[in-house]
Amino acid sequence: TYAIEARDVRLAFGATPALRGANLAVTPGEVVAVMGPSGSGKSTLLHCLGGILVPDAGEIHVGGHRVDTLDETARSTLRRDRFGFVFQFGQLVPELTAEENVALPLLLGGLRRADALDRARSWFDRLGLAGLERRRSGELSGGQAQRVALARGLVARPTVLFADEPTGALDTLTGEQVMNLLVDGAREQGTTVVLVTHEARVAAYADRTVLVRDGRVTADEPARVGS
Numbered sequence: 001t002y003a004i005e006a007r008d009v010r011l012a013f014g015a016t017p018a019l020r021g022a023n024l025a026v027t028p029g030e031v032v033a034v035m036g037p038s039g040s041g042k043s044t045l046l047h048c049l050g051g052i053l054v055p056d057a058g059e060i061h062v063g064g065h066r067v068d069t070l071d072e073t074a075r076s077t078l079r080r081d082r083f084g085f086v087f088q089f090g091q092l093v094p095e096l097t098a099e100e101n102v103a104l105p106l107l108l109g110g111l112r113r114a115d116a117l118d119r120a121r122s123w124f125d126r127l128g129l130a131g132l133e134r135r136r137s138g139e140l141s142g143g144q145a146q147r148v149a150l151a152r153g154l155v156a157r158p159t160v161l162f163a164d165e166p167t168g169a170l171d172t173l174t175g176e177q178v179m180n181l182l183v184d185g186a187r188e189q190g191t192t193v194v195l196v197t198h199e200a201r202v203a204a205y206a207d208r209t210v211l212v213r214d215g216r217v218t219a220d221e222p223a224r225v226g227s
């Protein structure tokens with residue numbers, strides 16, 4: 001059985017078709033990179049799988065849930081309790097400290113503040129961010145902020161982590177650091193990962209790469225095709 005199964009997913013923004021019958025199956029614990037030209041529908045596919053967007057047609061099953069037919073409330077609960085998200089620009093709350101940002105999904109999930117902060121803090125060492133727990137996230141560097149965003153994406157042990165260009169705003173070395181942490185963290189927790197990227201170097205961290213073109217998944221390729 002699959003962690004993610006999308007069948008014939010279609011979505012248009014007005015007159016612009018973004019997905020035209022996308023199919024994708026991902027096994028539990030698999031790390032899948034989604035590549036393809038700009039505007040081909042990668043982000044839209046990720047948003048549909050993650051219950052952020054609702055497709056016009058098709059079927060999406062994630063972790064045993066039929067995501068595309070849930071109402072907004074149920075999707076929002078699913079996103080909060082089962083999914084993690086990391087985007088290109090970390091989207092941290094700048095007024096909150098780094099540890100408060102990491103703790104957010106746990107707090108929203110109802111964990112006591114002290115426990116949530118404890119668990120959040122346990123990530124800082126391995127992220128190479130020891131000592132920055134209380135720093136306002138608005139004062140972190142780009143690479144630091146993205147590592148904090150990654151910890152926030154993984155802290156609640158999500159079934160699936162959705163990452164959209166998580167290294168897009170980072171230099172090569174920092175990007176590699178973030179990808180190592182992402183893959184190690186996900187593997188340790190058995191988290192399935194869907195990773196949108198346009199960089200072959202980043203896709204090489206995945207178990208498998210799929211290509212999106214004109215709103216369809218056109219090819220599965222082994223990940224290590226070189227760059």
Ligand code: ADP
Nearest residue numbers: 013016017018037038039040041042043044045
């Ligand atoms: P990619 O992630 O591969 O760059 P997207 O999924 O962002 O592609 O976009 C696919 C197509 O849908 C593009 O033509 C894009 O302009 C369009 N699109 C994406 N989001 C929106 C939106 N919110 N409103 C209108 N058009 C959109």
Ligand code: ADP
Nearest residue numbers: 013016037038039040042043044088164165196
């Ligand atoms: P990507 O890096 O995936 O190509 P974009 O920079 O194209 O993303 O889009 C960034 C955001 O803008 C996305 O949330 C997407 O949904 C939205 N978007 C993309 N194209 C359009 C569009 N033509 N009209 C409105 N929103 C769009």
